[in-house]
Amino acid sequence: MGARLEAFLCEALRYSSFVPVTIPHATTADVQLDGFYIPRGTVVFINQWSVNYDPAKWKDPHVFDPGRFLDAEQRLDRDRAAGVMIFSLGKRRCIGDQLAKLQLFLFTAILLHQCAFEPNPAECLTMDCVHGLALKPQPFTVSVRPRGESEGLFLGQLQGKET
Numbered sequence: 001m002g003a004r005l006e007a008f009l010c011e012a013l014r015y016s017s018f019v020p021v022t023i024p025h026a027t028t029a030d031v032q033l034d035g036f037y038i039p040r041g042t043v044v045f046i047n048q049w050s051v052n053y054d055p056a057k058w059k060d061p062h063v064f065d066p067g068r069f070l071d072a073e074q075r076l077d078r079d080r081a082a083g084v085m086i087f088s089l090g091k092r093r094c095i096g097d098q099l100a101k102l103q104l105f106l107f108t109a110i111l112l113h114q115c116a117f118e119p120n121p122a123e124c125l126t127m128d129c130v131h132g133l134a135l136k137p138q139p140f141t142v143s144v145r146p147r148g149e150s151e152g153l154f155l156g157q158l159q160g161k162e163t
């Protein structure tokens, strides 16, 4: 279960690429890179979206497929997971990446364990987003209800039993 959730989150980060380009930086010296000359003081971004949708790196990049991160034994393929670029690269890469991944895992696991989600049938779901430094989903509504009431799966009930 843990590996499947991790794979799902990797694919959500790759597919959404919700930080499509990184914070701008500038070169501090003239740079020669892959045949390109970049003069000192040039503003540069990393296009994370293009890395996450590179067909040479990802099979069918426009398909949402968490299974691409699982190996034959259904374990998380850590090399492949590390290939997703959302926290940038280099000296100024995000320092909160491990904390962010941990929070995403716990947050999603608890929500999925405790709640059932249903989309609003009156709304048409879309991957179109509101553009900015980070991409945000278009406004949408969702029904959330507690899961497993009769089975006593609620966190509060479980905690109540322990005390």
Ligand code: HEM
Pocket (backbone or CB within 6 Å): 019, 021, 022, 023, 024, 086, 087, 088, 089, 091, 092, 093, 094, 095, 096, 097, 099, 100, 101
């Ligand atoms: C999924 C969540 C997150 C994403 C996608 C993300 C992504 C990024 C990106 C793309 C950068 C820019 C790197 C660059 O300048 O090239 C960045 C920088 C940074 N992030 Fe995050 N971040 C996330 C969560 C967090 C968290 C939870 C923290 C702190 C606890 C954090 C702290 C920082 C800091 C301090 C920088 C600036 C690093 C520097 O300029 O040296 N981030 N992040």
